[in-house]
Amino acid sequence: MRSLTIYRLFFTDSKCYHQGTIQAQHGVQVHSTGANNPYLKRYVQPDDGRLGKNIYNNSHNNPKGTVCANAYVGKLQDGTVAVYQTLPWDMRCWLSGQGRNGNGNRMGYIGFEICEDNCENRAYFQEAVMDKAVLLTAYLCQMLNVEPWTVVQETPDGPAYAVMDHISLHNVGCASNHGDIGLWMRKFGMNFEDFRRAVDDALDEGVDVTYIDFERKDAMVPLKKGASGDRVRQLQEMLLQAGMRLPRCGADGQFGHETAAAVLAFQTSCGLPETGVCDESTWQALTAARGNDTGPSSPAVIHSSDAGAPRSAAVAGALQAMRTALETLEDAWKEAQHAAE
Ligand SMILES: [Zn+2]
Numbered sequence: 001m002r003s004l005t006i007y008r009l010f011f012t013d014s015k016c017y018h019q020g021t022i023q024a025q026h027g028v029q030v031h032s033t034g035a036n037n038p039y040l041k042r043y044v045q046p047d048d049g050r051l052g053k054n055i056y057n058n059s060h061n062n063p064k065g066t067v068c069a070n071a072y073v074g075k076l077q078d079g080t081v082a083v084y085q086t087l088p089w090d091m092r093c094w095l096s097g098q099g100r101n102g103n104g105n106r107m108g109y110i111g112f113e114i115c116e117d118n119c120e121n122r123a124y125f126q127e128a129v130m131d132k133a134v135l136l137t138a139y140l141c142q143m144l145n146v147e148p149w150t151v152v153q154e155t156p157d158g159p160a161y162a163v164m165d166h167i168s169l170h171n172v173g174c175a176s177n178h179g180d181i182g183l184w185m186r187k188f189g190m191n192f193e194d195f196r197r198a199v200d201d202a203l204d205e206g207v208d209v210t211y212i213d214f215e216r217k218d219a220m221v222p223l224k225k226g227a228s229g230d231r232v233r234q235l236q237e238m239l240l241q242a243g244m245r246l247p248r249c250g251a252d253g254q255f256g257h258e259t260a261a262a263v264l265a266f267q268t269s270c271g272l273p274e275t276g277v278c279d280e281s282t283w284q285a286l287t288a289a290r291g292n293d294t295g296p297s298s299p300a301v302i303h304s305s306d307a308g309a310p311r312s313a314a315v316a317g318a319l320q321a322m323r324t325a326l327e328t329l330e331d332a333w334k335e336a337q338h339a340a341e
Helices: 015-019 122-144 166-171 182-186 192-205 230-241 257-269 280-289 308-339
Strands: 002-008 027-032 071-075 081-085 109-114 151-155 158-161 163-165 207-213
Touching: 002 122, 027 122, 027 166, 071 122, 081 122, 109 122, 122 182, 122 192, 122 207, 158 163, 158 166, 163 166, 163 192, 166 182, 182 192, 192 207, 230 257, 230 280, 257 280
Parallel strands: 002 081, 002 207, 027 109, 027 163, 071 109
Antiparallel strands: 071 081, 151 158
16 A cells, blocks of 8 residues: 545636536546646645745735645655645546546546656656656546556547646647656656556555645634624725725724725726625735835824825736736746647
8 A cells, every 4th residue: 555645625716616517527638737846835835834935926826826636746845756636536627628528627537737847857857757646647547447458538549548638638639739747757768658667556456545625724714794893994995005995094003884885996906806895815915016025014094095005006916917917927838848849
């Protein structure tokens, strides 16, 4: 029996989780990121004390991004290679894209990403791909009661097996044209058949999984109507700094209709879910809008709706635009990486 630890941290901010499409799963799609960053924190957030913090706020646990996996394999902050489950196993992920014969995501493939490094480090390859990813795949096969070569679907271009990588899914017309993970394996003289064989071997031995659930020690209690106190006052100050208006009550530390309306207006301005409740992501967006973390804000701006305010809103907008542009650029780069082969 081989053993594997899976840290469970669901991407509750992601589009996939919000859509929450539950489907029968028949196999596993294996991907690698195509970018040189082996650290999980790039994709998996929030920080649980093991991952480290992604200061760029561009993880896949993000309502704006489309790409979202059921699990990720990569390095913790301390360099240990670990597995994180980020969506329930029966929830549809978004990884493969569309091919001429179908879309792997919709065909019932649990999907995971392996964080690539520069693809030259054999020790990392062995541990991330040939150990952790193989064990994870074997465990999922065990759960789905399939073997690596079980045929999930016959296509005009050949059989789609239970264990596929992006390139093999593409070859049978069920995914976009990407070279993962085969390209990475080729650097070490292997191909995806070797991966399937390793999964098959692990299945013979059996895989025993221990789950460790994410518990937020700094979990934020959402602020909503009826709340009062210093946290509410801090929220109101940030809203004012972000250019929102509190004409009647100002930063009085009482979360009433006016504060709810200001939270809603702020959420609308940055494309967050419009709830009027200040949750973690709203709080973070407000902090980002305030600029660099400059510590406690000046009390002088409490009742302001002066010239400084629109500028703060403009900064928030510009930050958001930059983030979106960065993501687009990153996607384009990822495409280019794959296209280069
Ligand atoms: Zn892929």
